Amino acid sequence: MKVPKGDKITITNGKLHVPDHPIVPFIEGDGTGPDIWRSAVRVLDAAVEKAYAGKKKIAWVEVFAGEKAFKQFNNWLPDETVEAFRDFLVGIKGPLTTPIGGGIRSLNVALRQMLDLYVCLRPVRWFKGVPSPVKHPEKVEMVIFRENTEDIYAGIEFEQGTEANNKFIKLFKENFPKEFSKIRFPESTGIGIKPVSRDGSQRLIRSAIEYAITNKRKSVTLVHKGNIMKYTEGAFRIWGYELAEKEFGAQTYTWEQWERTKKAKGEDAANQEQKAALASGKILIKDAIADITLQQVLTRPEEFDVIATLNLNGDYLSDALAA
Numbered sequence: 671m672k673v674p675k676g677d678k679i680t681i682t683n684g685k686l687h688v689p690d691h692p693i694v695p696f697i698e699g700d701g702t703g704p705d706i707w708r709s710a711v712r713v714l715d716a717a718v719e720k721a722y723a724g725k726k727k728i729a730w731v732e733v734f735a736g737e738k739a740f741k742q743f744n745n746w747l748p749d750e751t752v753e754a755f756r757d758f759l760v761g762i763k764g765p766l767t768t769p770i771g772g773g774i775r776s777l778n779v780a781l782r783q784m785l786d787l788y789v790c791l792r793p794v795r796w797f798k799g800v801p802s803p804v805k806h807p808e809k810v811e812m813v814i815f816r817e818n819t820e821d822i823y824a825g826i827e828f829e830q831g832t833e834a835n836n837k838f839i840k841l842f843k844e845n846f847p848k849e850f851s852k853i854r855f856p857e858s859t860g861i862g863i864k865p866v867s868r869d870g871s872q873r874l875i876r877s878a879i880e881y882a883i884t885n886k887r888k889s890v891t892l893v894h895k896g897n898i899m900k901y902t903e904g905a906f907r908i909w910g911y912e913l914a915e916k917e918f919g920a921q922t923y924t925w926e927q928w929e930r931t932k933k934a935k936g937e938d939a940a941n942q943e944q945k946a947a948l949a950s951g952k953i954l955i956k957d958a959i960a961d962i963t964l965q966q967v968l969t970r971p972e973e974f975d976v977i978a979t980l981n982l983n984g985d986y987l988s989d990a991l992a993a
Contacts, residue, residue: 671695671750676729679759686759693729695754699764700736707764731758735777736766747777752784779825782818788870789877790816790984794991803993809971810991813887815878816984820870821902823981826863835861866902866980868909875910878978879918882953890914890922892957893979893987906980907957914955923947924955964990 677689698707711730718726733751740746755761766777781787792814796807804810828835838861843850853859875892882890892911896904911926923944932940948954958966960983967974967987979987 671731671733671754673731674729678757681759690726691729692760693731693758695731695733695751695758695761697733697735697751697761697763697766698738700738700767701765703736703764703766710762733761735763735781747780752781755781755785776823776825779823783824786819788817788819789874790814790818790988791881792816792984792988794988804968806971810967812967812971812974812991813881813976814984814988814991815874815881815976815978816988817870817874817979817981819981820865820867821981822862822864824863824865826865828861830858830860835859864899864902866906868905871906871909871980872913875913875978876917878976879914879922879953879955882976883918883921887953887975888948889954889956889974890976890978891963891974892955893960893963893977893983894957895960895983896957897959903960903980903983910957910978911955918953921953922955923952925957960986963987967991968993 673693676691676693679689679692679694680687696707696711698704715728718728731754733748733754734742735747735751739748739751763781768776768778782790793812794814795811796802798808800807828838839850839856839859842861843856850856875890878890881887892907894903894907896907911924914922914924915926928940928944931943944954960979963974963977963983964986967977968990977984977987
């Protein structure tokens with residue numbers, strides 16, 4: 671890696687300090703990556719030139735991952751690439767190849783986990799004149815906070831028929847017979863684990879609420895499938911409400927508060943309480959089941975503003991909204 675003349679971006683107390691000539695590593699990417707990058711770098715350079723009248727300029731340095739890295743170094747993700755992103759703090763990458771089935775795991779997921787990029791922030795809005803399959807794309811203006819390091823994307827899997835799978839099946843059967851009995855065909859089953867933690871969930875939700883406060887948004891919706899996966903996705907919902915009331919009680923009003931008031935004083939009192947809270951400028955913290963959300967973000971987009979969700983849900987939602 672040839673580092674160009676420039677200075678490193680630094681961070682102090684969570685705030686980035688960007689010099690006039692920041693060194694920014696980039697991964698060109700596979701497939702359409704080179705074509706995208708050739709256009710993207712011109713746009714980025716032109717934007718910086720326009721914004722700062724020539725005072726600032728990005729010093730780009732190429733690092734390697736994916737097919738290009740494998741062809742040059744026989745390594746899909748060289749250590750030098752990961753260290754470059756750690757060292758220079760800010761970077762950009764193009765699309766990277768991920769084989770379906772066997773072979774290497776997702777390089778995108780690997781980078782997220784190795785660099786602990788726990789927030790995948792995906793703003794979605796429509797630009798006038800762009801074709802869209804939905805009737806009212808102008809109503810779509812949302813920001814998705816997708817948890818990026820946990821859930822089934824953690825990559826904890828045991829392939830059917832392998833020694834590791836057999837060991838896990840045996841351990842599971844011996845220690846959790848009731849749960850094991852729910853596996854319909856244990857001898858021909860591949861196993862995947864879905865880790866969802868309080869810490870991982872709350873740091874993602876905290877980021878979403880802080881964003882909503884800073885940018886004067888109206889609501890944060892916790893999207894989950896907690897009606898089925900009660901101790902992972904259901905816990906995400908519970909931990910989200912706990913966090914909102916504990917850390918952001920002065921700036922938010924939650925549907926959990928509404929439920930408590932309804933139980934104690936009736937629905938009319940709860941409605942009036944919520945109405946007054948929102949009129950005072952508080953942000954509404956609510957939740958929605960993932961499958962109906964996939965429909966409603968397209969049919970009733972005005973009901974959604976900031977969305978905080980788990981890894982897989984966020985992948986589906988952001989791709990659907992990109993339509």
